[in-house]
Amino acid sequence: xxxxxxxxxxxxxxxxxxxxxxxxxxxxxxxxxxxxxxxxxxxxxxxxxxxxxxxxxxxxxxxxxxxxxxxxxxxxxxxxxxxxxxxxxxxxxxxxxxxxxxxxxxxxxxxxxxxxxxxxxxxxxxxxxxxxxxxxxxxxxxxxxxxxxxxxxxxxxxxxxxxxxxxxxxxxxxxxxxxxxxxxxxxxxxxxxxxxxxxxxxxxxxxxxxxxxxxxxxxxxxxxxxxxxxxxxxxxxxxxxxxxxxxxxxxxxxxxxxxxxxxxxxxxxxxxxxxxxxxxxxxxxxxxxxxxxxxxxxxxxxxxxxxxxxxxxxxxxxxxxxxxxxxxxxxxxxxxxxxxxxxxxxxxxxxxxxxxxxxxxxxxxxxxxxxxxxxxxxxxxxxxxxxxxxxxxxxxxxxxxxxxxxxxxxxxxxxxxxxxxxxxxxxxxxxxxxxxxxxxxxxxxxxxxxxxxxxxxxxxxxxxxxxxxxxxx
Amino acid sequence: xxxxxxxxxxxxxxxxxxxxxxxxxxxxxxxxxxxxxxxxxxxxxxxxxxxxxxxxxxxxxxxxxxxxxxxxxxxxxxxxxxxxxxxxxxxxxxxxxxxxxxxxxxxxxxxxxxxxxxxxxxxxxxxxxxxxxxxxxxxxxxxxxxxxxxxxxxxxxxxxxxxxxxxxxxxxxxxxxxxxxxxxxxxxxxxxxxxxxxxxxxxxxxxxxxxxxxxxxxxxxxxxxxxxxxxxxxxxxxxxxxxxxxxxxxxxxxxxxxxxxxxxxxxxxxxxxxxxxxxxxxxxxxxxxxxxxxxxxxxxxxxxxxxxxxx
Numbered sequence: 001x002x003x004x005x006x007x008x009x010x011x012x013x014x015x016x017x018x019x020x021x022x023x024x025x026x027x028x029x030x031x032x033x034x035x036x037x038x039x040x041x042x043x044x045x046x047x048x049x050x051x052x053x054x055x056x057x058x059x060x061x062x063x064x065x066x067x068x069x070x071x072x073x074x075x076x077x078x079x080x081x082x083x084x085x086x087x088x089x090x091x092x093x094x095x096x097x098x099x100x101x102x103x104x105x106x107x108x109x110x111x112x113x114x115x116x117x118x119x120x121x122x123x124x125x126x127x128x129x130x131x132x133x134x135x136x137x138x139x140x141x142x143x144x145x146x147x148x149x150x151x152x153x154x155x156x157x158x159x160x161x162x163x164x165x166x167x168x169x170x171x172x173x174x175x176x177x178x179x180x181x182x183x184x185x186x187x188x189x190x191x192x193x194x195x196x197x198x199x200x201x202x203x204x205x206x207x208x209x210x211x212x213x214x215x216x217x218x219x220x221x222x223x224x225x226x227x228x229x230x231x232x233x234x235x236x237x238x239x240x241x242x243x244x245x246x247x248x249x250x251x252x253x254x255x256x257x258x259x260x261x262x263x264x265x266x267x268x269x270x271x272x273x274x275x276x277x278x279x280x281x282x283x284x285x286x287x288x289x290x291x292x293x294x295x296x297x298x299x300x301x302x303x304x305x306x307x308x309x310x311x312x313x314x315x316x317x318x319x320x321x322x323x324x325x326x327x328x329x330x331x332x333x334x335x336x337x338x339x340x341x342x343x344x345x346x347x348x349x350x351x352x353x354x355x356x357x358x359x360x361x362x363x364x365x366x367x368x369x370x371x372x373x374x375x376x377x378x379x380x381x382x383x384x385x386x387x388x389x390x391x392x393x394x395x396x397x398x399x400x401x402x403x404x405x406x407x408x409x410x411x412x413x414x415x416x417x418x419x420x421x422x423x424x425x426x427x428x429x430x431x432x433x434x435x436x437x438x439x440x441x442x443x444x445x446x447x448x449x450x451x452x453x454x455x456x457x458x459x460x461x462x463x464x465x466x467x468x469x470x471x472x473x
Numbered sequence: 474x475x476x477x478x479x480x481x482x483x484x485x486x487x488x489x490x491x492x493x494x495x496x497x498x499x500x501x502x503x504x505x506x507x508x509x510x511x512x513x514x515x516x517x518x519x520x521x522x523x524x525x526x527x528x529x530x531x532x533x534x535x536x537x538x539x540x541x542x543x544x545x546x547x548x549x550x551x552x553x554x555x556x557x558x559x560x561x562x563x564x565x566x567x568x569x570x571x572x573x574x575x576x577x578x579x580x581x582x583x584x585x586x587x588x589x590x591x592x593x594x595x596x597x598x599x600x601x602x603x604x605x606x607x608x609x610x611x612x613x614x615x616x617x618x619x620x621x622x623x624x625x626x627x628x629x630x631x632x633x634x635x636x637x638x639x640x641x642x643x644x645x646x647x648x649x650x651x652x653x654x655x656x657x658x659x660x661x662x663x664x665x666x667x668x669x670x671x672x673x674x675x676x677x678x679x680x681x682x683x684x685x686x687x688x689x690x691x692x693x694x695x696x697x698x699x700x701x702x703x704x705x706x707x708x709x710x711x712x713x714x715x716x717x718x719x720x721x722x723x724x725x726x727x728x729x730x731x732x733x734x735x736x737x738x739x740x741x742x743x744x745x746x747x748x749x750x751x752x753x754x755x756x757x758x759x760x761x762x763x764x765x766x767x768x769x770x771x772x773x774x775x776x777x778x779x780x781x782x783x784x
Binding site: 006182183184185188189407408409412413416447448450451452454455458459460461462463464 | 476477480481483484487490491494495498499502600603606625626628631632635637638640641642644645646649
């Protein structure tokens, strides 16, 4: 079930209340069963995929710990192959087949491998990566193999982070399933607050902006450069709020029950460099790639040219992780390129472009410049294919025509949503404690803000797919 | 244990206070929005309110944007000598219009109703039932809408416990209509909105395989039978297209013709009318006539209606 649904709200409260009513030793059973139910809500049969990888990884972990020499590596490879194999089959089979067809056609051959009608299992990219981090950490000696099959299964399937992360590390999560979590009103309120913020980001901002973005991008050839620019600007925030919103709901719902998940987003659009952006954006994924791919390839301990190659490999793979399309690879490649350029010592990062400005202005201009660079890469992320992405970029650079809207209220709703988001993020980023006469540290003020947030969600949240921009050609 | 009970007590107090504050503000905001919604001075909500709650026109035009932009009221009045009002609404199809019909017939009985149909009135469309959100504000006064709203979601009744929910995403539009900020934009004439301009680019149509939505088909039948049960003369119309109809549209034509014959209502088909095909000067885009096209079509339409009425 989706987080932004009434079913999830009912599910969450039912599971949480039951969780605290149960004795500690039985809680893992409840969480495991409810996680199974949560997953099977999408496509029930796909739970077999999870069962398959859980069994492989559970035993691999035990055997890796008990084995010596080359055997340890063999069990690690078994686990990685199983997980990557499942991912490759369900997510990349048709993409690979399509490219094979194209390749063979260049030489006059035909590809006889049929395309499959496969529905992508939800959360596949997340739980396979989380499972792989377990066996890798056991192999590296940083994590003891989990002997309790139920607890290990719960580590992979824990419902708050099952479908959209954050991608956890076993050192951070596994031991928490053994801890007894008492009712702590402060922690529970903090968790619920995070969930409200998550729902706000998802329903009020992301889904609202998505209505305009989809209208423009789904008819890209019909729209002007200015419309494309605005849609791209909106998309930068849509994807952020969609992802970060889901993460906040996940982290908040886990926190209510006493589980601490890692921060996944940290106001990335305030970054004044691309490297800072990648320390703030999808932190669980970027650290996964850093720890298990970049460092394995040599990290920073190699020559500059090798390091740049490693960086590019990481970002190309990261792009591919996001989807089975060359557009994601281009997106990843662009970000890799930005980081390579930024890494040139003489360049001193993109903020070096504004070194003659006063500090405050330098920070603002750097952040805007980084935002623009990242937004250019989002064009490809959102486009159907690379060719469309290039056409859109050219259109934006030409910046011609009028901005499309069916009614002024469409854009007003979008900008109101953005304004609310930016105010909230600005306050958090700068640790502001007082606005005009309002003391933001005061409990009543904080409570009022969250009450008004819920009202704003009821008023402006997108609860259905029936909202549309009337656009007919 | 005592500490845990204390924590539960504190938590419950905080949550209850929070919920009470939300319920209170929801009630106040909801009532304010309801008041402003039913006092709209311009815009789509204003037109819908007029149609549902006020008009006593003898002839009503129902349908999507094609209905809304194709039937010129003065031409209808001058020829048919019937007061008329255009209930047509952009992006709204048979589920919406059946709901509106029920609300109107509860209040008065028009002499004639024209229903302008499109493929979306019988084919599946993932968002169509979501657009029933437009009739949520009327639910309190029209509990007969409950079966239709359940097509939207089985949780609709729970969501309607919130007073704000019926006005979700409409806040700015309601404010604009209440303060009459929409009045210059649309130039509506008895609900009819003329479109100015000529077709510039025709988007190549993709012929997709579409599936019949049997709930919509049943609603179309219910619409017809409701009119007959209230002795309202119903005419179903397929207004002109810019391009020759594709397979999907041809199917709709035959299907609606079949239903009309079975239910014994008149069906006027202007789908591939030669006066309109590929006539750039008559179309705003390839689905909608501009004002010049609407005038021409309205003239042809009233001629056919007069023949029907004289039988």
